[in-house]
Amino acid sequence: MYSLFLGLNLLLNAHLGSAYQLMCYFNNWAQYQSDVEGIKPHDIDPCLCTHLIYSFVGIWKNNITMTKKKALDDYKEFNDLKKRNNQLKTLLSIGCWNSGTAPFITLVSAPEGRQSFITSVIKFLRKYGFDGLNLFWQYPGCHGSPPRDKHLFTVLIQEIRKAFEKEVSKNKKPRLLVTAAVDGAIATIKSGYEVSQLSRSLDYIQVMTYDLHGSWEGYTGENSPLYKSPAETGIKAFHNIKYIMDNWKQKGAAPEKLIVGFPAYGHTFILSDSSKTGIGAPSNRGGHPGPYTKKTGLWAYSEICTFLKSGATQVWNAAQQVPYAYYGNEWVGYDNIKSFHIKAQWLKKSSFGGAMIWAIDMDDFTGSFCGQGTFPLTSTLKKVLKLHNASK
Template sequence: MSARKWRAATLLTGLVAAAATVAVPPAQAHQPDRGHGHDHGSQVRTVGYFIQWGIYARDYHAANLVTSGTAARLTHLNYAFGSLDEQGNCVSADAWADFQRPVPAEQSVDGVADVAGQPVSGNLNQLRKLKVKYPNLKVHISLGGWSGSKYFSNAALTPQSRANHVKSCLDGWLKGTIAGTDANGKGLAAGIIDGVDLDWEWPASTAGAPGNVVRPEDKVNFTALVKEYRTQLDKFPGRHKPELTAYLPANSREIDKGFEVSKVFKYLDFGTVQGYDLHGAWDLETNQQSALRTPKGDPTPAPGYSTEVTIDSYLSRGAPRNKLVLGVPFFGRGWTGVTNANRGLFQKATAAAPGKWEAGGEDYKELKAKVGKDGFKIYRDDRAGFSWIFNGTTFWTYDDPTEMRRKARYIKDRCLGGAMIWSLDADTADGELIKSLHRELTSR
């Protein structure tokens, strides 16, 4: 991802805590759901992040969700990100992108350009059009992210700050006042956003972005914050109550520092669980970034990092499995200066591999184009469930259609709540990854 969220891993600090992860007992495998009544039971969700800043250098627009076939395969679209000011109130991180930018016809969902003086333009108007075209699609505002979590601790600190924060977010994003109000005081962007996704990275942890406000009481305050959200959302006007979700870390150390798992899930409709950035160029040697199971020969202390370790961590802490939505990456992680042995896996490296948007990170569509060129060959570990490419000096690990299908089968086999994608702009123009993921998720 760009400078907003690929950095969300912070997994390198939790090796000792990860080793203490408790395996879920067989008797827990098919427990009935516990928690809030808004949960949708056995529904398999497909949640995709649409990044606000993608309209700039990436040239990725809401219209691309249509032409790629992506929107038709989503149950939820998370619009990333909304921001918080120092007092914890919700504000726009980029008003031009959110609701001011006039979108030309060629970038518009319905082929109609914005006109001067219309109440709402930009991404929000395109999301409104997207919902008209796909009426079953739910759009959530994702709050925070890696570079936007600085003041979450302030928002969650006291009963009054929590109430003020939640009201500001529901007024701004769900009632639509973020883009201003009309003569009657009604929000100009009302009816576009259907729910809230909390992306606080991470409560009570210094492993987040530098400068984040961190307090020891963040853990209990996060629970109180989601409870306040649920209280106000349940009173929200309208026939359909808005949903509440949260983005949650893979590292058991960050889980235990910042989240009262069984309590939090009582208030969430579902949680999206980080299933990527398990390793990256912050490590001194190559490894997988999103394997289903810890690979044989992995030098990471047992049990290592993997989807299975993460999911079992949440289940053992009381999360209902049908509220666990597994995050899958549409990007890869890479190293260069890699020792030419073992097809590049578990080898020393000298630096992050050069990437189009950041060192050590690359979109799937860019990595796909490398296969068969400049000496790159593709390799797989079918037992652990991951793939990589290597050309003798540069190593990239990422999920291709084969691995997406494998992830989807895992989600179904474990009776999980679905898949979450970071981020949709990294797929091919014809939606190669989401088509593979969706086809397997919805097959019988």
């Protein structure tokens, strides 16, 4: 009997030890472009991710507000995905770079404003069927946000968590989750985050380990390298996933709450000299906009696959464990199935809580661009993390 108990206990521990999270952002931008056939909420495979995060909503007069009139239909479709996977959790993300810092600065500046916001959040999440909130403030304590906001961001998180716990005691529903997307830059962490305090109140901390290099630097570089380049010195040596995640952990964040960011897109460059094609090659601007993302200097994975099929030279960057490719004077640093697999294995060995992908709509969701099946990047993460709770 004792041996049976011991065996069951070991089995339980093994199961708990493999409970990684896969948190997938869904950005609804493409639906509102008349000439783009973008992904709709019902196109998402609800069994790929443990959490789906709808982005974004805004803040108006210290209250949560919809950014698009069509969003009501989106919310219903998005949360109806839980009917096809009852273990799926959905979160609503508020903020992002486009919303600016001003609404957050006003919100956190007074207790009354924070309370108004929290009340509106609980009402909004319950009304539309979300399981929690994702705060996406870029960034407290910098980029126009005053130094005091570093602490006030902590206060806001603490008050949200307390209100979510209090709300549970009244309606007997599962507690709403509270998570935050955070930066990895040393200066931003120092200016914006009280790491230990945030870790105690947040359920998960999604670390944006991407946009680490781009056309704004004037030379080619990888979007989301696992390790530093041998040629990188000084602060540039910190622009890699390993350093960023270790830094968050060393500053007091619980490893099991830290979620590693995975980009389903790459940064593009126009080479100044098409004969110089390696890491650090001179670049004079971002690459041409893709037909779907329509952003200079950025391609979704599906767009990258089209570029690769056009005859581009593909190079595996062994030092940083990510690929890059070039054709003529166009150059892209990106991720593929191989780099996602390697990074996911690394996060498991490092005992982090899981992965988050920005964004599932930038993956090849139809399977028609890359020839790797539907959602190839997201599916790779699910497979490596062995997500039983996202498979039913």
